[in-house]
Structures are given as C-alpha cells and as structure tokens.
C-alpha cells in the first residue's frame with residue numbers, strides 16, 4: 499500500500515483529535531461539499547443490496563454462535579447471580595475504560611480530566627485487554643485519518659465492493675487487522691501520549707491490567723461464595739466470556755458499523771449508526787455521528803439514542819472531575835444532518 503503524503507495525514511489526524519478540531523472538521527473540504535462526488539456515495543438513506551445483507555448476517559452470526567455455545571454448557575449448574583454481577587461490573591469498568599478513556603479522552607480529547615481520573619481511565623481501559631493505551635490510540639487515530647480509504651488499518655471496504663471482497667473485508671475489519679504485521683507508529687500518531695509520563699507508565703503496565711482483568715473475577719467469585727466452584731465460574735463468566743464479548747463488541751464497531759446502519763450525518767466514510775449495539779458498545783455504535791463529529795463527547799445525540807459513556811462523562815462533569823467537555827450544540831448537530839443539508843439545498847433552488 500502506498501502511504502499518502504504526510505500533509506494529508508497530519509491535517510486529517512488533527513481533525514479527529516483537536517484542539518481547534520471543531521473548526522478544522524467543519525472546514526474540511528470533503529465535509530463542506532467541495533468533493534460532492536465522494537461525499538454522496540456515503541450519505542444516509544442508502545439501501546444495501548441483498549448480498550451485502552447476507553454477508554453481514556453470516557458475519558454477525560458465526561462468531562457469536564461460538565460464544566453462545568458456551569452458555570448451555572454452563573447453564574443450570576455453572577451460572578449464579580454472583581457470576582452475573584461480577585461479569586457485568588467488570589464489563590462496565592473495562593468497557594467504559596475503553597470508550598471514555600482510550601477513545602473519547604485520549605484519542606479525541608473530547609474533554610479534559612483530573613490527573614487521577616486520567617490514570618484511572620487508562621488503567622481501566624487496559625483491563626479490556628485490547629492493547630496498551632498508546633498503541634490503541636495510534637491505531638484509532640490512523641483509522642480516522644483515512645477512514646475507509648487506503649491507509650485505514652481496519653476498513654471492511656479494503657478489498658473492494660463485491661460479495662467476496664466485502665466478506666473478506668468484514669473479517670479483516672473485525673479481527674484480521676489485529677494480525678497485520680504493519681504497526682502504527684505512536685511517535686507519528688500519538689506524540690502527545692508518548693510525551694505524557696503518566697500515560698506511558700500506565701501503558702507499560704499493560705501486563706498488570708491484563709493480569710487483574712483475568713485474576714479479579716475468580717478471586718472475587720471464590721471469596722464471595724467461599725468455594726472453588728465460585729472461583730471457577732467467576733473466571734469463566736467474569737473473565738473469559740466478558741473479555742470475549744467486549745472484544746467482539748469493540749470489533750463490531752470497526753466492522754459492522756462501517757458496513758451497516760443508518761447514515762443521517764455527513765461523513766466522508768461509510769460509518770453507520772447501529773442501534774442494536776448501543777447498549778453493549780456503551781454508546782459507541784452511534785458511529786456515523788462519531789465520524790461526522792469525532793471530538794464530540796456524546797455519540798448518541800439524537801432522541802432516544804442510549805450512550806452510557808456520554809452520560810458518565812456528564813456525571814464526571816457534575817462532580818467536577820472533568821472540564822472543557824465538547825458537548826455538541828443543537829446547531830452543531832443540525833449542521834451535520836444530511837436531511838438538513840438537503841432541505842437547505844432545496845430552499846436555495848426554489849429561491850433562485
């Protein structure tokens with residue numbers, strides 16, 4: 499693959515992280531309409547063809563079947579309410595560590611946080627076992643810099659638009675890219691984090707985050723029930739199933755949310771809003787809005803769109819733990835709606 503020129507990388511990466519990102523995003527030529535041909539291919543309301551739906555269905559069902567197959571084996575004897583509580587709490591802590599910490603804070607600087615909270619969020623994110631924070635951020639910024647174009651580390655459109663190419667692309671975006679020997683250079687994509695001593699320290703303690711992530715559920719499960727069985731089932735549900743489910747949900751944002759879903763907002767890629775992933779993805783599956791407005795602290799901005807990560811940032815702000823939160827204003831949201839743009843275009847046509 500030919501890497502695009504460095505100026506393209508820096509200017510687009512900047513639009514994903516700020517500061518000043520609001521201005522750069524709004525003025526980006528591809529977003530403002532100078533490149534209408536490129537934009538129109540990805541606007542909302544497009545219908546997918548039958549084979550696209552089929553490939554997607556196949557792709558969604560098969561990996562989850564493996565996960566679901568484990569449940570009947572344990573059901574009835576190996577799942578107690580202790581396990582459910584442990585798994586749910588661990589899912590929420592490690593998951594929000596990724597969505598609020600890794601993603602909205604460290605990648606996109608959607609808000610500023612007190613030092614102890616920054617460190618806590620980075621540590622909690624590590625417990626999702628999706629890699630150290632600096633590496634995750636570098637990969638994700640590269641994804642925004644090239645979203646669904648050459649250079650994107652995990653676009654499902656990497657191999658083309660045909661049935662076979664999309665099937666292969668979805669597998670690549672979901673899991674294959676993780677095995678790509680080509681690594682994103684953190685010095686280029688995350689120099690701010692490389693220079694941040696706290697973040698580097700937490701990043702280097704990734705082994706500890708992984709150990710605690712897998713070790714705490716059996717420890718708590720064992721102590722809670724004072725039994726070996728409690729430790730074993732705690733490990734199965736609270737560590738294995740929880741980590742696996744969280745991985746698949748995170749990967750689904752890379753794969754499914756770039757191939758399916760509604761596209762009510764203008765973005766220069768194929769990102770979509772996938773409602774049925776919103777609870778488990780903790781608001782991250784409102785991915786079309788996220789690509790239309792990467793630095794927004796809230797992703798579920800329309801009525802009824804659940805976004806637990808956005809809600810927790812709002813709570814942190816109330817407690818005084820975070821500040822300078824980039825909440826999207828009503829005008830800002832409206833300006834990015836495809837329908838709104840279309841309405842303005844029609845009004846302009848009528849007037850002329």
Ligand SMILES: [Zn+2]
Pocket residue numbers: 641645751752756769785789
């Ligand atoms: Zn994306």
Ligand SMILES: [Zn+2]
Pocket residue numbers: 601605606638642788792
């Ligand atoms: Zn992002």
